[in-house]
Amino acid sequence: MAKAGKLTAEDFIARLKGLPGWTVEDGKWIVRRYRFAEFMAGVDFVGRVARIAEDNNHHPMIAIDYKLVTVRFTTWSAGGLTDLDFHTAALVEQAYGEHA
Numbered sequence: 001m002a003k004a005g006k007l008t009a010e011d012f013i014a015r016l017k018g019l020p021g022w023t024v025e026d027g028k029w030i031v032r033r034y035r036f037a038e039f040m041a042g043v044d045f046v047g048r049v050a051r052i053a054e055d056n057n058h059h060p061m062i063a064i065d066y067k068l069v070t071v072r073f074t075t076w077s078a079g080g081l082t083d084l085d086f087h088t089a090a091l092v093e094q095a096y097g098e099h100a
Contacts, residue, residue: 006078015086028080034069042069048095058088
């Protein structure tokens with residue numbers, strides 16, 4: 001499991017290179033928006049994200065806007081981004097690749 005120590009801006013910018021499509025917002029969130037062909041495909045994907053979150057005990061903010069799903073990670077206990085955010089986001093990316 002990844003550590004929960006807060007990353008510096010240089011650290012999280014470097015880690016973003018391994019997560020195409022993810023961006024940093026407000027210096028404390030990593031965010032990715034996924035577009036689906038159908039509403040239920042997005043809902044099914046959210047179910048997979050929820051299982052990943054439970055398995056890793058790290059839960060994102062998730063929004064479903066019709067065919068657009070937004071996933072946002074931060075580590076509240078660290079007051080910003082940690083390795084855990086990037087680790088869990090990578091698992092979400094893997095699930096999206098399998099889902100698409």
